[in-house]
Amino acid sequence: MILTIQPLKLTKPSPSPFHSIRTAIFCEKKAPFRRRKYNSSRRSVLKKTFIQEQVKFTAPVSDDPVVAIIGGGMSGLLCALFLEKRGVRSTVFDTGVHGLGGRMGTRIIDPSPLVFDHGAQFFTASDPVFAELVHDWSLKGLVQEWMGTIGELELGGQFTPLSSSSSRYVGVNGMRPLADSILSQTHMVDVVRPSWISKLEPFNGMWHLSENGKPRGQFDAIVIAHNGKCANRLLSASGLPLIARQMKRLELSSIWALLAAFDDPLPVPVDSSGSPFEGAFVKGIDSISWMGDNTKKISKAKDGGPYCWTFFSTAAFGKRNKVPQENIPTVTAERVKETMLEGVEAALGLSKSSLQRPCYTRLQLWGAALPTNTPGIPCIFDSEGRAGICGDWLLGSSLEAAALSGIALANQAGPLILSYIADYFTSGGSSPEEFSVGLHNEFQPLEGHDIGQFPGLESKEKIIEPQPV
Structure with missing residues (x-):
């Protein structure tokens, strides 16, 4: 089923799937169970109520689009940075109390x-x-x-000792100061922290974000740049079933x-x-x-x-x-x-x-330290829902992988870096199916050190196999 969202046109909302669940559960004692037609069991009917309707935006993208980026780690920060290079404004929402950076703590x-x-x-x-x-x-x-x-x-x-074919780098005053400095000279990026976005709602051709009932703005597109239980909860009723399914396939170590x-x-x-x-x-x-x-x-x-x-x-x-x-x-x-x-x-x-x-x-x-499986793609983008995902887990488990994923979702910058969000806006949102990517890729086990991958170290040294998780 497709939920079409038109600008400035109010339609009667479809019944909530949770309303259907409550009705089925609370009425169970009042009426005997009856076998439904077509051999459908009660269990299968309840299961279907959890299937999300796909959001499909049909309104043209605004002339001055704004993207909401949920997560201020390396991937989200570089997504914002490279969106600005293409003239697209964004707001980064991050949960960090002490600063940006995610695992760059x-x-x-x-x-x-x-x-x-x-x-x-x-x-x-x-x-x-x-x-x-x-x-x-x-x-x-x-x-x-x-x-x-x-x-x-x-x-x-x-x-x-290990030699390396690549130089090793660290933040001069630690990793977090590096993260806090990435957007220091940007003019088209706003940062909101600490902020825990709790709900995503599509309405009138825009994504409306809220934090515990408090509105946090409306945006032309959204980027999920974090993972784990919070991201899964955020996507569970967002109207993005294909993205939610891919996110739930991700396995993380502790x-x-x-x-x-x-x-x-x-x-x-x-x-x-x-x-x-x-x-x-x-x-x-x-x-x-x-x-x-x-x-x-x-x-x-x-x-x-x-x-x-x-x-x-x-x-x-x-x-x-x-x-x-x-x-x-x-x-x-x-x-x-x-x-x-x-x-x-x-x-x-x-x-x-x-x-x-x-x-x-x-x-x-x-608790959600590093990925143990990956689809091996730069990013995921649902063009009909105008929503994307970036993060290290899409390509590996390193800061480099996180950076390349954020860049891939924002900008075209080399033969292996594909462009989705910025090019989609440039096209005016026409033929959205041409810009979707990564919605059906299978996941493969990811090898590396327990604390991540370090391209260049693996080229000469024996890879340390991760412990079973």
Whole structure:
């Protein structure tokens, strides 16, 4: 069934599917169940009430279109940036209390201060389009090449450095300041945060957004630039069944992040030049998949402690110890912290209970951490519903993949970067079926490290298979 939305024309709304459900349930005791015609069972009828009607906009796109982008991670930010390059205005709605960036999170704890990247640890740039962006960020002093040694750390303290065919980059003052700076010089992008968009409604040829009943504006098109349970709830009754179906196919891992500061340096293995490693993919330990020295990576000129480290669990450990991330039980937090510190101790080859106690710890659960499957396409766009999706999971699990997905949804910038939203607006919205993409692609398992993919590292080193999730 197609729901056609015309501008300035009010029609009697179709009955809510939830009204049908309530009627069926509440009347069950008043009337005996009767077998329906055509061998349709009550269960199948109830199931059909959950099938969304497809929104189909037929009104011409406005001369000055505005796009709502829900999610202010790398993908959403670059989608907004490249929409502006094509002359399209947008508003980015993000839930971040401390700043933009999504998984590009940086925690700064006063008064020292202590600085931790508690999401993305570093990134590579193998695609020429993304590499050009990174070069521009470098010239602006937003990113720098990470020259510290990284490698693989085996149980017992055996360390093997990794070479790379691509440079490794980090934010100069952490990852979040980079995210906050991406839109600093834009003039056609508004940012609203913290904001939790809770409802999308098509009406009079526009998308109307609201947050807990409060109107948040009307837009010519929408972009979903985040994923997980919140995105699924948002799409569940939006009138975009094809997009909702693709989003629900996505599978995400859960990973614990432990931020820990120590008064003294950790006794980490050194490379052939005698330099201690600054980051390591941990192998053979269930509770730890990565350990990174934020003090060396970010605060290079700092003398003395505290020394700030970020430890990530494996996906398998995260799955077994998953709890609601908004309300982590104290007993779970303490158990996870101690188990992860024991894992660090074993990885470094230290005797039991010899690891120094941290002077500061903070534990966070990334309940929807990284994708474990992908359709392998740049983006998804439903032209009839004027709605799209971008995110790292469409191409992989890296900052580069997130960036390329956002660009792909916004702009044409190279042979592998396709244009949908901006070109659709340029065409005036004619022949919308020509601009739809990714609505039926199948998903495939995604390989990489438990903390993501790093194009360039995989080209020379053995890929670390992710733990089962």
